[in-house]
Amino acid sequence: MKTPNRLLPGAAFVALLLCAFALPAAAPYREPGRPRFHFTPATNWMNDPNGMVFYDGEYHLFYQYNPFGNQWGHMSWGHAVSRDLMRWEHLPIALREENDVMVFSGSAVVDWKNTSGFGKNGKPPLVAIYTGHYTKQRLQNQHVAFSNDKGRTWTKFAGNPVLDVNMADFRDPKVFWHEPTARWVMTVALPLEKKVHFYTAPDLKHWKYVGEFGPAGATGGMWECPDLFPVAIEGGGTKWVLVVNLNPGGPAGGSGCQYFVGDFDGHRFSPDASFPKGKDAALWADFGPDFYAGVSWSDIPKSDGRRLWLGWMSNWQYANDVPTTPWRSAMSIPRELTLRQTGEGLRLSQAPVRELTKLRGPSRHFAGGTVAEANAWQQRNATKGPAFEWIVDFELPSQDGGDLKLLRVPGGGIVVGFNPEKGRLYLDRNGANEPNFHPQFPGQYSAPLHALDRRIKLHLFVDASSIEVLADDGALVLTALMFPSGANPTLGFLEDGKGLKIRGIDAWSLK
Numbered sequence: 278m279k280t281p282n283r284l285l286p287g288a289a290f291v292a293l294l295l296c297a298f299a300l301p302a303a304a305p306y307r308e309p310g311r312p313r314f315h316f317t318p319a320t321n322w323m324n325d326p327n328g329m330v331f332y333d334g335e336y337h338l339f340y341q342y343n344p345f346g347n348q349w350g351h352m353s354w355g356h357a358v359s360r361d362l363m364r365w366e367h368l369p370i371a372l373r374e375e376n377d378v379m380v381f382s383g384s385a386v387v388d389w390k391n392t393s394g395f396g397k398n399g400k401p402p403l404v405a406i407y408t409g410h411y412t413k414q415r416l417q418n419q420h421v422a423f424s425n426d427k428g429r430t431w432t433k434f435a436g437n438p439v440l441d442v443n444m445a446d447f448r449d450p451k452v453f454w455h456e457p458t459a460r461w462v463m464t465v466a467l468p469l470e471k472k473v474h475f476y477t478a479p480d481l482k483h484w485k486y487v488g489e490f491g492p493a494g495a496t497g498g499m500w501e502c503p504d505l506f507p508v509a510i511e512g513g514g515t516k517w518v519l520v521v522n523l524n525p526g527g528p529a530g531g532s533g534c535q536y537f538v539g540d541f542d543g544h545r546f547s548p549d550a551s552f553p554k555g556k557d558a559a560l561w562a563d564f565g566p567d568f569y570a571g572v573s574w575s576d577i578p579k580s581d582g583r584r585l586w587l588g589w590m591s592n593w594q595y596a597n598d599v600p601t602t603p604w605r606s607a608m609s610i611p612r613e614l615t616l617r618q619t620g621e622g623l624r625l626s627q628a629p630v631r632e633l634t635k636l637r638g639p640s641r642h643f644a645g646g647t648v649a650e651a652n653a654w655q656q657r658n659a660t661k662g663p664a665f666e667w668i669v670d671f672e673l674p675s676q677d678g679g680d681l682k683l684l685r686v687p688g689g690g691i692v693v694g695f696n697p698e699k700g701r702l703y704l705d706r707n708g709a710n711e712p713n714f715h716p717q718f719p720g721q722y723s724a725p726l727h728a729l730d731r732r733i734k735l736h737l738f739v740d741a742s743s744i745e746v747l748a749d750d751g752a753l754v755l756t757a758l759m760f761p762s763g764a765n766p767t768l769g770f771l772e773d774g775k776g777l778k779i780r781g782i783d784a785w786s787l788k
């Protein structure tokens with residue numbers, strides 16, 4: 278909060294105060310650029326998602342939060358809960374910076390068997406495992422805290438730290454229960470060495486080093502926020518996925534999210550032989566500039582069976598300067614992960630969680646035609662509001678004629694296109710109308726796409742200041758921030774007369 282202007286004459290100040298009480302507060306969540314269906318804190322700075330866990334009907338989302346400002350600092354865990362992954366209720370800060378120790382990223386689990394002894398009255402405790410970042414020493418180590426009231430209040434364990442190897446960079450513990458070996462496993466990053474270390478514990482307190490992974494894949498920056506979990510293969514079976522966030526060195530420059538597919542036996546992760554060869558070859562969960570610290574939810578019930586995750590929708594290159602106020606940063610949409618068998622091996626695929634369909638208003642359908650006809654349809658049926666979802670089915674011209682612009686955000690300078698020579702789908706933000714807040718904001722970001730049968734199907738989510746493009750049935754995702762002029766972003770088509778056809782559009786405004 279800003280302090281009142283001291284130069285304001287007394288009477289005017291009193292009048293202002295009276296107004297402030299007489300009028301409803303500035304419409305919450307109606308500020309320019311404020312996302313509607315993406316999670317944002319009401320005010321202040323947010324980065325990584327933390328401690329995502331499902332318990333007793335509630336999805337918990339904790340997040341790196343600065344209680345005192347709109348830029349990174351004083352890291353604490355903000356907290357929200359949701360019953361449907363869509364409507365979030367803000368709760369008080371769960372874990373605060375204290376005694377010159379910031380609360381950095383980490384995870385949370387339900388300790389079903391009360392292995393930690395933190396449980397009370399026969400109920401399992403929620404246990405958070407996070408990095409203590411010392412502001413007066415070059416030290417990071419791992420801490421735990423627990424809650425006996427569904428995450429409403431938290432107690433830091435008196436015996437912290439529970440894991441200390443006396444390193445300046447040692448962070449982001451993600452913990453899960455490994456059934457076959459009946460013990461807890463922690464993945465934790467050694468960012469500068471580009472390694473993930475594996476620790477195990479019987480009780481969440483006594484951790485033992487059992488193995489490590491890396492350097493491997495992309496190593497052009499720090500390894501942060503690892504995650505390790507089994508993922509269902511479409512058509513049957515499961516495999517393990519090791520997620521390693523990387524900053525900088527991502528596919529779009531700056532922060533990026535890579536993964537490895539393989540096996541995990543409780544202490545060793547072995548990547549599949551299908552991992553791409555070559556220096557710095559990597560698999561990317563998202564090819565856009567704004568998906569980082571992707572981590573998954575713990576303890577989704579077996580009856581549900583999904584592996585759900587989301588990421589922080591920003592990039593360390595410019596995160597502190599993103600032009601929004603009084604909050605800064607949003608999370609991506611929650612996505613469901615599966616593995617798909619491809620010619621190159623098993624690859625991650627992402628689908629918007631089905632809960633998102635509940636936000637849909639009446640559906641509008643375009644039955645197919647030329648670019649001009651699709652634009653005319655769009656003029657008549659513009660999806661209302663800053664938040665909407667589109668599924669567009671393109672048919673490419675029968676002859677490759679170079680670069681093809683598929684879609685644009687009018688007033689936003691955003692173009693989504695396809696380059697047939699390179700076989701790449703791209704998102705271009707060079708003409709974005711807020712290109713000046715940071716020199717690294719503009720750019721073109723691309724991902725490999727096989728346009729089989731000359732068809733491209735895009736699933737798009739637009740929400741005031743972001744666009745998520747899913748292609749090839751979720752095999753390829755591009756997430757990007759954007760700041761279009763005017764209140765409501767929309768979509769339109771650019772290329773006419775090039776033989777590009779639109780076979781169909783399904784569009785919904787999202788509540």
Ligand code: FRU
Pocket residue numbers: 324325341352381382383408448449501502570
């Ligand atoms: C990743 C990160 C983590 C760290 C946190 C601090 O974005 O740098 O490694 O725990 O942010 O806010």
